[in-house]
Amino acid sequence: MTAQHEDDPRRRFSNRVADYVRYRPGYPPGLVAWLRDAVDFRPEWFVADVGCGTGMLARLFLDNGNMVYGVEPNDAMRAAAETAFEHNPRFVAFAGSAEATTLPDGAVDLITAGQAFHWFDPARTKREWKRILSPGGRALVVFNSRLVDATPFMAAYDAYLTEHAVDYKGVDHRRVLGDKLHTFLDGCIEWHYQFTLRHHWDDVRGLAMSSSYVPAAGHPKHTSFFDGLKSVFDAHARNGIVEFPYECEAYVGWPD
Secondary structure, three states: OOHHHHHOOOOOOOOOHHHHHHHOOOOOOHHHHHHHHHHOOOOOOEEEEEOOOOOHHHHHHHHOOOEEEEEOOOHHHHHHHHHHOOOOOOEEEEOOOOOOOOOOOOOEEEEEEOHHHHHOOHHHHHHHHHHHEEEEEEEEEEEEEEOOOOOHHHHHHHHHHHHHOOOHHHHOHHHOHHHHHHOOEEEEEEEEEEEEEEEOHHHHHHHHHOOOOOOOOOOOOHHHHHHHHHHHHHHHOEOOEEEEEEEEEEEEEEEO
């Protein structure tokens, strides 16, 4: 992948789809139960999952019985979602973006966005989401965030990414979430849920490879990056395992 492609959010993950599917943490099922309590979310609601990627967030809503429109500009990511749900008639994929979904006016009751939210243009996205939402519709933004100060390993892992990843400071969603999110949603209700995953080295390597800021195969820093990351892993692993504590952060409201 060329540097030009890495700078284009629509194409950054094209060569990382397999690692994304296999290693990225999913969203906790409790998210849907919380939505039921928070906004009376129901299976008959139509959902637009914008920036749906490979379908991680869409899966929760399909399991709940919802009709889900997966909007994804990246061809490879969208193809992975279509393959994952090829036997589910309640999933339909669209080659659109947050700013231009291609969906009809008032088509959906809930718009969802996961990690992709930090790539969206707030003003243009807000106009588009207001257009496609039904009266009284809501928007949900949800992230899985590593708890970088929770353990010595997590602190070391984050410090290593900060120093050695290609553009980690520029694309880490924690650094852009606050300002963008709280100017985007009105009447915002929050949900926070912590969970921990246990990883062997192959899992850590695959998780890193799923991130656009990590040097891909063929990049001149690819080998040295993973040699250094393995050293960080080895220094903290116990019985060949490290723990990744996460917090799922969810925000539901109206595009203001």
